[in-house]
Structure formats: C-alpha cells, structure tokens
Amino acid sequence: MGKVQVAIVLGSQNDLPFVDGAKEILEKFEVPYSVEVMSAHRNLDRTISFAETAEEKGIRVIIACAGMAAHLPGVIAAKTTLPVIGVPLPTSEIKGIDSLYSMVQMPSGVPVGTMAIGKAGVKNAAIFAIEIIALGDEVLSRKLKEYKNFLK
Numbered sequence: 001m002g003k004v005q006v007a008i009v010l011g012s013q014n015d016l017p018f019v020d021g022a023k024e025i026l027e028k029f030e031v032p033y034s035v036e037v038m039s040a041h042r043n044l045d046r047t048i049s050f051a052e053t054a055e056e057k058g059i060r061v062i063i064a065c066a067g068m069a070a071h072l073p074g075v076i077a078a079k080t081t082l083p084v085i086g087v088p089l090p091t092s093e094i095k096g097i098d099s100l101y102s103m104v105q106m107p108s109g110v111p112v113g114t115m116a117i118g119k120a121g122v123k124n125a126a127i128f129a130i131e132i133i134a135l136g137d138e139v140l141s142r143k144l145k146e147y148k149n150f151l152k
Helices: 013-028 044-053 072-078 097-104 119-134 138-151
Strands: 006-010 033-037 061-067 084-089
Touching: 006 013, 006 044, 006 072, 006 119, 013 033, 013 061, 013 084, 013 119, 044 072, 061 072, 061 119, 072 084, 072 097, 084 097, 084 119, 119 138
Parallel strands: 006 033, 006 061, 061 084
Antiparallel strands: none
C-alpha cells in the first residue's frame, strides 16, 4: 500500500479490538497505516521518540486511542506538529467519560482533535484523517466525495 500516512496508536494491547473499524476504512480508501501500542505512562520514552520522529517517517496524521487518564494523545501532541486525533475508549468504570474529559481539556498550544467515545469515534477518526490528507490529494478527495455521497 505504500508509506504509512496514518499511525493509529493505542495505550494498551487490550484496546486493539476497538480499532477494527478504522483499519477497515483506511483500507477501503487505500491509505497506508500502522497500528502501534505505546503508553504515556508505561513507556514514556518510546512514546516521545515516536512523536518526535513521526513526521520524518512520512506519517501525516496520528490517531491516538486511550482509556482512563488518556494522556497518550496529549503527550504525542506536545511532541509533534502533526495533527493528533484523540479517541477516548470506554475502558474504565465510567465508560470513557474520564478519557473524553482528559482529551478535550488540553492546554492552549497543544491541540488534540477529539472524537466520540469508542468504536464510532475510532471510525470517525479514520475518516477525519482521510479528510486531512485529502486536502493535498485529488484522488483521495474524489474517493471521499463518493463515500460521502454513498452515505446520503
């Protein structure tokens, strides 16, 4: 499929089932992606290294999915100028509300575009990533317009 353009990062191996919808959408649009597990808490150095080198690897958008305290999207956004899309996951006793609040409360200068909680949010994150990339890609833009027309 080519060089990875979208990186999907997760805070835990246990979160992998949540990203199936995003993978399906990115494959449908033939957008190369990777899925990586890293934690802002358990392996901070790896997370920072990923964020600092993502752009030079050709990544255009990062989708960061996390539950509970959900620091992953914010840490990544603090260390890159690439767009970071956060997806709160319903992995806590309060079903992701904590994660949602964590992501939307980012300080000025460290934006995280935040989607809905869970699987719908992950799918929308993939579509949003495609919309961002399509700004500079006519073929992808045309596919996106066809997709949106199909939804009507």
